Amino acid sequence: MPATPSSNPTTPAAFSAVAPYYDHLMSGVPYRFWIAYVERLWKKHSLAPKSVLDLACGTGTVTRMLAQRGYVTAGVDLSGPMIAIARERATEENFSIPFYEQDAADMDLGVSRFDAVISLFDSLNNILEDDRLQSAFRRMHDHLNPGGSFIFDVNTEFALEQGMFNQSCSRKDEPLHYRWRSRYNSETRICTVSMTFSYDSGTGERETFKETHIQKGYAKDEITRWLKEAGFATVTVYDGYSTDPPRKRSDRLFYVAVK
Incomplete structure (x- = not known):
């Protein structure tokens, strides 16, 4: 990242x-x-x-x-x-x-x-x-x-086309959870990655936030x-x-x- x-x-x-x-x-x-x-x-x-x-x-x-x-x-x-x-x-x-x-x-x-x-x-x-x-x-x-x-x-371009950003982590012992999903446009060579995160600072309640990252091949x-x-x-x-x-x-x- x-x-x-x-x-x-x-x-x-x-x-x-x-x-x-x-x-x-x-x-x-x-x-x-x-x-x-x-x-x-x-x-x-x-x-x-x-x-x-x-x-x-x-x-x-x-x-x-x-x-x-x-x-x-x-x-x-x-x-x-x-x-x-x-x-x-x-x-x-x-x-x-x-x-x-x-x-x-x-x-x-x-x-x-x-x-x-x-x-x-x-x-x-x-x-x-x-x-x-x-x-x-x-x-x-x-x-x-x-x-x-x-x-x-x-x-x-090969890596982006193969969906290398498709990742997730939701282990119970992990305070930071995330789910990433990517879309690749072979004509523009643009890869759009939608990222959802949630973080537990120890209170038992998770703060959720999102970001969109974009890469070009x-x-x-x-x-x-x-x-x-x-x-x-x-x-x-x-x-x-x-x-x-x-x-x-x-x-x-x-x-x-x-x-």
Whole structure:
């Protein structure tokens, strides 16, 4: 479940109502595995970044974990409630990490430049317009130091078509229950996910809320082309969590774009 990288007028409440429960919802995510994989990709491409921008950082878990590993970090997310929690968590853990509430497609951090930008958990699928995604690629390129890298993952069209968002949890011992159902339009490549949540804080009464999240599937060739048009010198694409080339049935692809 990604954080929010870019605005979308059809889903103004996305990642707002769910923000207080986001960390609980993501508690099963193997964050250390994801970070180790990113570091593996950096090493494979002979990259040794010292400063990292976490795009669509959500509540800042990855941002803080990278800081714990010695990187100088910053985070960006469109969701104000998520950024507020990220700042609170950083303060609690005595980290001085800047977090910015900004849209990826219009991101402007002044003179700040980074050795690497990362965007994980299929966050860029939330950008629904081709020109906005292209703009985000240009903004990331402009905020990188020479030789810097941009690593991100996306859900493939195959994954969205196969209903990978159809999930539910209603275990009695689980305070957060959810039911997600998706609809995919193969012509527009838009996947609409209707999400219903209920949370029991210990009172025995459940608070119910809903959100609608929308993702778009993008083809490997068009993402690669747009990255090169944004100015990246090299673009390499991997089947998810590996260093193998993409497969026809890959459900997640990782991109390594180097300035």
